[in-house]
Amino acid sequence: MIKIKKSIGIFLIILLLIVNFNDTFQFIVNFPNELYVLEGEKRILNFNLPFSISAKLEEENKIMQVNGLVQNNYQLNLNEPIKLQTSNTGEIGVQLKLFGVIPIKNMKVKVLPDVKLYPGGQSIGVKLKTEGVIVVGLSEITGEDGKSYCPGLDANVNVGDIIYKINGKRVNTAEDVSRIVNHLTNQPVELNIKRKNRWEKISIKPIKDEVDGQYKIGLWVRDNTAGIGTLTFYHEGSNKYGALGHAITDVTTGIIMPVNDGEIVSAKVGSVLHGEKGKPGEIRGIFYNEDKVIGNIEKNTSQGLYGSTYTKLINNKITKPISIGLQQHIKEGPAKILTTIEGNQVEEFDVEIEKIVPQSKKSEKGMIIQVTDSELLKKTGGIVQGMSGSPIIQNNKLVGAVTHVFVNDPTKGYGIFIEWMLEEANINLTEQ
Secondary structure (H helix, E strand, O other), X not given: XXXXXXXXXXXXXXXHHXXXXXXXXXXXXXXXXXXXXXXXXXXEEOOOOOOEEEEEEOOOOOOEEEOOEOOOEEEEEOOOOEEEEEOOOEXXXXXXXXXXXXXXXXXXXXXXXXXXXXXXXXXXXEEEXXXXXXXXXXXXXXXXXXXXXXXXXXXXXXXXXXXXXXXXXXXXXXXXHHHHHOOOOOOOEEEEEEEOOEEEEXXXXXXXXXXXXXXXXXXXXXXXXXXXXXXXXXXXOOOEEEXXXXXXXXXXXXXXXXXXXXXXXXXXXXXXXXXXXXXXOEEEEEEXXXXXXXXXXXXXXXXXXXXXXXXXXXXXXXXXXXEEOOHHXXXXXXXXXXXEOOEOOEEEEEEEEEEEOXXXXXXXXXXXXXXXXXXXXXXXXXXXXXXXXXXEXXXXXXXEEEEEEEOOEEEEEEEEEHHHHHHHHOOOOOOO
């Protein structure tokens, strides 16, 4: 009899899953791996799904109430609103099971303080030196026999590979490479490279050049870059900053440039190339006070540029820090961006948040925004290169930053959520 009841129960679960498969599947897929909530915040989650889950907390619950209760195990009916009330900062792991039986998700709930940031909008000059050197080209060498050779191609070296060592010696600059290459013999050369996310060792045979008699490996490398971007935020408590909202990539290979060293300096706008359909515009900036470095560069990631500052970075427009707004706080509708399009004066412009793309993983494309400000449209045509990192403000909260422009419609672009940038900045949010 017990076996029959168990079989009937399993059958009913399977039947319910089949009937609601699409909703169930979407719930599992879309439920976030990490849930960000602000300290003291009340949130109501509405799933409107006709089944239940169990939620088991992996540590002692000291950060939130669920439906008015503080405990470590919850049975939740997804057909009814789930009420969250946070009390303390911190994070806690949660195991979710469908019907209390079928494991569906391990997630983390992170309760952040109502951190306050100085919004940016200032143009900054970026000088970045790579960790390792990037292969940006392969060249042919005419050997003593008069024949042409391409050692890099023969050894399967690819444009975009990052060389970290040559014959066991670290290289971070083109000069480092030259010093080693100038002393090569006819012995094979060992390269330690990183190709995408894989580490490899490559043996390359030098060729003796018929012109100067030097052994060469025929690789062109790059070790630095410089350009203009926009500051997103400055955090006074930690002296950390975030900028750009997307990675600095090598102009030839498109790879994210690994950081060995770097600095940010003050910059001002010299001119603006107006954006048009199919032809993105550009802010043409000028570095100034280069001997007065305002910050270092510690990280260059898909979510932006990060480091520490040596001075307070406070713009002329908003001189007091403001609260952050997480993605669940953002609404489709009017917002503002701060950016610099003349000299070094930060200005405020109107935009519309057209679409919000809820995310459980970091991406620089969380919002679609459209410039509605007539003055900005007149002067720039919309969003232009160099404007990346311009903070997006809605309801007096810093909610994100401009990241990319639509090539075929420069009035529109993407924005990144501020929580992704805060996480990348590695700000200790529990010490406010």
